[in-house]
Amino acid sequence: MSLMKEASSLCKLGFDIDKGAGFFCQVPSPVHDGELIVLQPCERLTKVSVIGAGNVGMAIVQTILTQGLADEIALVDAEADRVRGKMLDLQHAATFLPRVRIVAGTDVLALTRSSDLALITVPRETAAASRMDQLRRNVALLREVVPTVAEGSPESLLLVVSNPVDVLAYAAWKLSGFPSSRVIGSGTDLDSARLRCLLAEHLGVGAQDVQAYMVSEHGDGALALWSSVRVGGMPVLSYLQKTHSLFDAEALEGIRRAVVGGAGEVIGLKGYTSWAIGYSAASLARSLLRDQRRVYPVSVLSKGFVPGNAHEVFLSLPARLGRRGVLGIVGIAAELELTGDEETTLHRSAETL
Numbered sequence: 001m002s003l004m005k006e007a008s009s010l011c012k013l014g015f016d017i018d019k020g021a022g023f024f025c026q027v028p029s030p031v032h033d034g035e036l037i038v039l040q041p042c043e044r045l046t047k048v049s050v051i052g053a054g055n056v057g058m059a060i061v062q063t064i065l066t067q068g069l070a071d072e073i074a075l076v077d078a079e080a081d082r083v084r085g086k087m088l089d090l091q092h093a094a095t096f097l098p099r100v101r102i103v104a105g106t107d108v109l110a111l112t113r114s115s116d117l118a119l120i121t122v123p124r125e126t127a128a129a130s131r132m133d134q135l136r137r138n139v140a141l142l143r144e145v146v147p148t149v150a151e152g153s154p155e156s157l158l159l160v161v162s163n164p165v166d167v168l169a170y171a172a173w174k175l176s177g178f179p180s181s182r183v184i185g186s187g188t189d190l191d192s193a194r195l196r197c198l199l200a201e202h203l204g205v206g207a208q209d210v211q212a213y214m215v216s217e218h219g220d221g222a223l224a225l226w227s228s229v230r231v232g233g234m235p236v237l238s239y240l241q242k243t244h245s246l247f248d249a250e251a252l253e254g255i256r257r258a259v260v261g262g263a264g265e266v267i268g269l270k271g272y273t274s275w276a277i278g279y280s281a282a283s284l285a286r287s288l289l290r291d292q293r294r295v296y297p298v299s300v301l302s303k304g305f306v307p308g309n310a311h312e313v314f315l316s317l318p319a320r321l322g323r324r325g326v327l328g329i330v331g332i333a334a335e336l337e338l339t340g341d342e343e344t345t346l347h348r349s350a351e352t353l
Contacts, residue, residue, distance in 0.1 A: 052121035059278025185299025
């Protein structure tokens, strides 16, 4: 079966596409005992689509590129000239990157077709808009995008990286018609990374040696699971409370508030967040695409995993991520020890969402 050739950039300058391919001599097909051996087609390449070419979307693309997680990246945005300019800028860096095909434009269906993973970002909210107005606007954008992605990539995974992420992940799940295991929100993964950063800085260790989870909603109601904090696999909370007279419940709440307010501080200083969420999304993408089966606190359908919650809402819980999406979730009732106040906050978040 002949493959349709793709026009190169030089074709627009009048160069013949067939002449360009002729630079290399054709390698003869192998023959065994006088019979031609039919070569099997190469294994299908990994395709990632990023919808939204804003600061967050481009940080995700750049991080996925440098980590070599995809063979093809499709970048979709409503502004044709802007997204083409960003595509060209990335293509011009091809010498310094793993070989990746980069395409861009405004046609969601054509560009994202046959994606393995689609990451959905939407423009950052304006400060003047109310929370409800922002929610309506972002859900309206998802109504335009998600069913189209699902149509062209019915076996793909969806990763929502836009706020309010828990509500939008729920909306993406309903709009896609996908099983809930294939729709994930970035949730409190970045909140957890900020908590690990603060603790690592205080203890003088690398952040990768700190294990700590934030769960529940991504926002003011995020919970720090202090019992989960480990350094080098060893519990550290009791040590901190014994050696620091000020490391009491009030101090822990102060740390939690600092973590929750981390994004606001960055936005106040530079105008937006981008790099940390870009690395977070790329780490999630690696576990999903490479079937790494790592555990992340991400926004998942929480019904059945939070005691007393009968609602179909997305909340962040520690989840095992692999090629089929969410492979398992740590249940609050069975595996996680919460105080009465923490359980109350968790239920309040579920009710609010």
